[in-house]
Amino acid sequence: xxxxxxxxxxxxxxxxxxxxxxxxxxxxxxxxxxxxxxxxxxxxxxxxxxxxxxxxxxxxxxxxxxxxxxxxxxxxxxxxxxxxx
Amino acid sequence: xxxxxxxxxxxxxxxxxxxxxxxxxxxxxxxxxxxxxxxxxxxxxxxxxxxxxxxxxxxxxxxxxxxxxxxxxxxxxxxxxxxxxxxxxxxxxxxxxxxxxxxxxxxxxxxxxxxxxxxxxxxxxxxxxxxxxxxxxxxxxxxxxxxxxxxxxxxxxxxxxxxxxxxxxxxxxxxxxxxxxxxxxxxxxxxxxxxxxxxxxxxxxxxxxxxxxxxxxxxxxxxxxxxxxxxxxxxxxxxxxxxxxxxxxxxxxxxxxxxxxxxxxxxxxxxxxxxxx
Numbered sequence: 546x547x548x549x550x551x552x553x554x555x556x557x558x559x560x561x562x563x564x565x566x567x568x569x570x571x572x573x574x575x576x577x578x579x580x581x582x583x584x585x586x587x588x589x590x591x592x593x594x595x596x597x598x599x600x601x602x603x604x605x606x607x608x609x610x611x612x613x614x615x616x617x618x619x620x621x622x623x624x625x626x627x628x629x630x
Numbered sequence: 631x632x633x634x635x636x637x638x639x640x641x642x643x644x645x646x647x648x649x650x651x652x653x654x655x656x657x658x659x660x661x662x663x664x665x666x667x668x669x670x671x672x673x674x675x676x677x678x679x680x681x682x683x684x685x686x687x688x689x690x691x692x693x694x695x696x697x698x699x700x701x702x703x704x705x706x707x708x709x710x711x712x713x714x715x716x717x718x719x720x721x722x723x724x725x726x727x728x729x730x731x732x733x734x735x736x737x738x739x740x741x742x743x744x745x746x747x748x749x750x751x752x753x754x755x756x757x758x759x760x761x762x763x764x765x766x767x768x769x770x771x772x773x774x775x776x777x778x779x780x781x782x783x784x785x786x787x788x789x790x791x792x793x794x795x796x797x798x799x800x801x802x803x804x805x806x807x808x809x810x811x812x813x814x815x816x817x818x819x820x821x822x823x824x825x826x827x828x829x830x831x832x833x834x835x836x837x838x839x840x841x842x843x844x845x846x847x848x849x850x851x852x853x854x855x856x857x858x859x860x861x862x863x864x865x866x867x868x869x870x871x872x873x874x875x876x877x878x879x880x881x882x883x884x885x886x887x888x889x890x891x892x893x894x895x896x897x898x899x900x901x902x903x904x905x906x907x
Contacts, residue, residue, distance in 0.1 A: 568845065569845065569846060570845055570846055570847050571772070571842055571845040571847055572841070572842035572843035572844060572845030572848070573843055574773075574841060574842075574843060575772045575773065575841070575842055575845065578772055578773075579772075608771070609771050609772055610772075611709065612709045612710075612767075612768035612769075612771070613709075613710065613768045613769060613772070613847055614710065614847055614904065615704055615705060615708045615710055615711070615904045616705075616708060617904070618904055
């Protein structure tokens with residue numbers, strides 16, 4: 546399934562879509578951390594994460610980014626992820 | 631409240647308002663540098679000396695209002711809002727210290743060192759240290775903090791050793807009988823505080839934020855790191871220059887206000903970074 550990244554280009558997987566959305570704010574490595582944390586909590590690999598996993602991803606993004614970004618920014622990022630998925 | 635728009639869209643992150651404020655702050659800081667030149671030179675009357683002093687104080691007030699205003703706009707219920715409030719309180723504490731210093735020195739004609747002003751100057755260190763440590767701690771779930779902590783602590787030990795050999799053991803402690811308890815305490819606190827409360831957390835914050843790469847949430851913290859370096863260097867150099875009896879430098883003295891200006895600019899950049907787009 547093709548997804549649209551935050552920059553408007555097509556990306557291959559849900560993981561890529563999430564990373565491309567979060568990376569402008571927190572950098573590639575931390576964006577990867579958010580995805581890995583979600584995959585780990587589901588017992589999956591990052592490549593097998595799917596759009597159905599969004600609720601768990603949402604919880605992780607709120608937990609991890611909550612201390613470093615205002616809630617409006619987090620809501621904005623989550624909205625972009627959800628809309629793209 | 632800000633309205634949401636797609637994250638990562640191609641709108642420019644730094645607003646024209648912030649660019650205009652940065653230009654204004656830079657211009658006012660340059661004028662302040664010129665004013666400090668007046669203070670350093672022999673003066674003929676109270677007016678230019680007083681104007682130079684009070685210009686710096688008014689600039690401090692502006693920077694404090696900008697920084698605290700940003701914290702309020704970010705939202706004091708947010709963790710980042712609380713951190714920026716601490717940064718703002720650091721700027722405000724220095725500002726009050728400068729005003730008290732000016733009144734004691736210029737208008738009362740008394741020796742301002744040590745004085746009530748030092749209580750507020752000390753509070754700047756406390757608030758900024760608190761803000762940086764809280765910012766660092768915010769990233770504990772995202773990036774490793776142990777290595778940055780060890781590296782920063784190593785720099786701290788080295789820095790304190792240099793301060794001890796070059797300043798404390800050479801000048802300050804041997805003069806303790808002349809400067810008295812409070813004079814010695816304050817004279818010791820500033821250079822040691824420059825290392826322990828400014829340089830160490832600034833290095834650790836830099837090493838933590840570095841792990842965000844180009845991530846924009848790190849941008850304002852880089853400016854805070856720069857501010858802390860400027861403050862630590864300006865203050866430690868002032869202490870050394872003063873105790874070693876070296877001539878004054880308006881460029882060096884402007885380091886304090888440059889440091890505050892950078893904090894205000896950091897808060898403006900933060901406001902833009904935190905804005906939904």
